[in-house]
Amino acid sequence: MMKHAVLINNSYVENLSVRYLSAYLKHKGFRISIIHYEGRKDDVFNLLPEESLKLLSEYCHDCDLVGISLLTTHQLKRSIQINNYLKGKIKAKIIWGGVPVICDPHFYLQYADYICVGEGETVMADFLSGKEPADIKGLGYKSKDGKFIINSIPNFLDLNKIPIPFLDMENGFILRGRKMIPLKNELAPSLSSYSIFSVRGCPYSCSYCLNSKLKRVFSNKGSFIRLIEISRVIKELEWAKENFVNLKQVIFDDDDFFIRPENELENLLNAYTERIDLPVYYIQTNIRHITDSKVRLITESGIELKWLKIGLQSASERINKDVFNRNFDKNIFFNGLKMLASRGVRVMLDVISDNPYETFSDKYESLLFYHGLIKEIRNSSTRDIPIKIYDHKLMFYPGANLYAKAEKDGVIGNDYVSHILSKRNTLRKQKEDIDNDAFIVALFNKAIRKGRIPLIAYGLLKILRVKLIFSLMIRLNIWKNYSAFSKTRTVERFLKSIRV
Template sequence: MPNIALISLYGVENNGVRAISSLLKKENINTYLIFFKRWVNNDIRPPVEKEKEMLISLLKDLGIDLVGISFTSPFLKIAQDLTKRIKDVLPAKTVWGGIHATVKPDECLGYCDIVCRGEGEYPMLELAGTYANNYSLKGIKNICYTEKGEIIRNETRPLIQDLDSLPFQDYGGSSKFFIEGRMQNIDPLNYSRELRVFASRGCPFNCSYCYNSILRKLYKNQKYHRIRSVESVIAEIQYALDRFKAIRKIKFDDDTFIFPSDWIREFCAKYKSRVGLPFEILFNAEFMDKEVLKMLKTAGLKRIQVGIQTGSKRESKEDYNRDFPENKIRQFATASKGLGLDAVYDVILDNPMSTFEDKKALIDFLLKLPRPFDLFMYSLTIFPGTELCETLLVKGLIGPGDVEGEANKSFYQFRLTFSYPRKKEDLFVACIVSLTSKSFLPRPLISLLMRSNFLREHPLPLLWFAQISNCIKLLYILAKMSMEGSLNIWKFKEYGTPKRFLIQ
C-alpha cells in the first residue's frame, strides 16, 4: 500500500480530508494529514518560499507515494504552484479534490494527475488499492484522469446515505503536521477553543450563490440532505474532546441545523448529559419553532446564526433563489431574545443586481428586529459554476476575472470591511447596515442618517462614525468571549488587526 499525504490548504478543520484519512487508516493505509496554513477572515496570505520548501521536504522525508490536495476555488493558483513543485521533485501521483476540482475537473487536470469529484472517502480508498498496479484508474467512480491525451470522466458514485457507517473524523495523533511560518508535528486543533462538528451532509436549500446549487445537479434524483444518528454525533464529540483539552465551545457547522423532532429531543437529552459545553448552530428561520428553541437552550445552545442575506423579497427570490420568510424571522428574533439566546444575522452586500430600494429594504428590516443582535456582513463572492455566477456572466455584470479561482477577493473581502473600494452609495449603505446592530445607537438616529442625501453623496463622516461604533462593539464582544473562555490569539486575529476590523 502507498504512503499517502492529504494536504488541506488554509483549513485546519477540513472535515473532508479528516474523513478520508479516517477511512484509509481504518484499512491500515499509512496516511498523513498536512494542514498548510489556516484561514483568517480577510487576511489570507500566500505562502512564502520557506513554507513551500518545508512542505516539499516533509513529503520527501515521509516517503510519500500519493499526494491529495483539498482546496476551494480562491486557492486555485496556490494549488497549481504547490503541485508543480511536488511533481518537479517527487515521483508521487497528485490528486486534487474539493469543491473546485468537482466543479472544474477538466481545468484541474491540466495541473494534477487525477481529480476526485464529490465525496472522496471511497474513491481514495480504491485508488490506494491500485497502487501495486500503477494506479489503474478505470472504473473508480468519481475519478477523472487523462489517458493518451483524452480526458476520462468515470461514473459518478452515489452519495453516501449511511453516514454512521463512516469512522469518526481523524483527530489528534502523531500523523498530523501544521505548516505556517514553521512546521509543527501537531494537529492544529490543539490550539482551538472551538470544535466544529457536522451532524449532516448537504443542504435542503438551493441558493444561487452557493456551491450546493452545483452539487444538487451533480447528484440529481438522490437524497442530497442526509443526517447522522444522534449517538454517532455525540460519540464523535466525546472522541474529539478526549484529544483536544482546550475546547470550550461546540459549533455545529451544518449548512442549517434542521432535524426531525424525535432527533432533536434525543440530541438535547444526550448532549446535555454527555457533552455539556455551550454550542451554537446555523439556522433557517423558515423552520422556526419556539418549543425546539427552548429544548436546545436547555441543552446548552447559546448562539444562533441565521441567514437573512437581504431584506428585499425581489432580491431574495430573483437573485438568490431564496424565500424571504419575513414573519418567521421576526418570530425567531422575538423568541430568541425572550430565551436569552445570542442572535447573529448573515447579510450579503455588493450584489451588482441590487437596487437602492433593495438595499434600503434590508436596512428597514434590520431596524425592526429586536436588539441586541450581531451581524455577519458578507461581500458577495462569486464562485465558479454557481447559478448566480452564470447569471452575472450572461448579463455582463462581471467578467471571468471576477470569479474566484481567477480572482481571490475572498482573501481580503469575504467578510465585509469598510476599507474595500466601493461606490459612494454602496459605502453609505454598508455604514448604515453596520449601525443597525449597535444597541447603543437609537433607531431614530440611524433612520435619520439613512434619509440624508448629503451623507449618501459624501459618506466620509458617516464612515468615521460607523468605524468608531464598530470598535466600541468589538471591544464588548472580545471582553465577552474572554469571560466565556473562548478567546485565544487565533480567535482574536479573526476579528481584526490594526489594518483590518470585521464588522459585527
C-alpha cells in the same frame, strides 16, 4: 509494503473533508499523513515560502499519492503553487478534491492532472489499490492527448457505516516555515473550540452557494441530506473533550441543525447535556424551521447556547426571489426573531451586501426592514445584544448558478477568479468595504442595543427612513468617501462608537 498517501489541508485544522478521507483510508489499510499548511492565523492568499515547499517535497518524496484539498476557490493560487512545485520533485501522482473541484471539474483540470469529481474516499482508495484511471468511478483526469475525462460518479457513502472522522493527532502535522510540527504537540494543548457536523448536506438551493450545483451533480446518488447517528456525534465529541484539555466550546456547523425531527433533536440535546455539557458557540438554522417547541428544547435543555445563526442575506423580496433563489417573508422573520428574543436566544444574522444587482429600492426596503426589526425586538429582549448582523461581500464562485448569471450579464469578467477570488474573501474588513451598506449594518448593530449611543444610532436610522435623505446618501456614496471628513475629532469618535 503499505501504500502511503499524504493529504495537504489548506483549511482550518478540523476540516471535515480530510478527516473523513484519513479515517476511511486508514480503515482500508493505507498509511495516511496529513499536513495542515494554513494553520489558524495564516493568510491563505500568500504563497508558501521556498523553505516550506522544500520541506513538503522532502516529506512526500517516497509517498504513493498526494491529495490537495480545497475548501474554497480562494485557495486556488496556493494550491497551484504546491501542485507545480511537487510535480517537479516527486514521482507520486497528485489529485485535487473539495466542493469547488466537484462543482467545476473542467476549470480545475486546467491546473491538476487528477481530480475527485465525487466523494474522494473511494477515489483515493482505488488509486492506492492500483486501479487504472479509466476504471475509477468519481475520477477526473487528463488523457495522454490532453483531453479532459470525467468518469461516472459513484453513490454516496453511508456516513454511519464508515469510521468516525476523528482528527488524526498522531499522523498530522502543521507546516510552518522550515518546521513540521506534530499536531499533538501544537493543537492538543491549544484548541479551545471544536467544529462538528451532525447533518451533512443543505436542503436549500441558493444561487450564490455551491450546494445548488452539488445537488445536480449527486442527483440519484442517494439522499443529499444525511443525518449522522446521535451516538456517533456524541462519541466524536467525547473524544474531543478527552484529547483537547483546554476545549471550551463546540460549534455545530450543520447548514440546518433544526432539520432533524423533533424527537431526534430532543435525544441529541439530552445526550449532549448529559455527556458533553460544554457551551455551544453557535448552531445554524433557517428561519422557517424555527418553532416554539424546538426553541424550547434548546432553552430547557440546559445548554449554554451563545448564538443561533440564521441567514437573512437580503431584506429585499426581489433580490431574494430573482437573484438569490431564496424564499423571504418579512413577517416570518419578524415573528421568529421576536420569539427568540423573548426567550433570551441571541441571533447572528448573515447578510450579503456590496451586491451589483441591488437597486435603490432594494436598499431602501432593507433599511425599512432593519428599522422595523429594531422596533419589534429591542424592548422584548433581556439580552444586551439580542441580534448581531454579520456582513459579507457578495462573491461569485465557479460552479454556482449566480456565477453563470453574473458572467452572462457582464457583471464579472474572465479574470474574476485571478483578480478577485485569489486576492480576498467575503469578510468586509478592507478599506474598500467602507460604504453605505456597511454603515447601515453598523448602525443596526449599535441601535439594537440599549444605551445613549444606541439611541443616537436608532435616531439616524429613523432619519434615513426619509426617502430623499436616504437617496442623497446612496447617490453621493457618502460613506465610501467618508475619509475626506472623518478626520475631525467629533466625527471620528462617532464612527468609532458605532463600529462593532
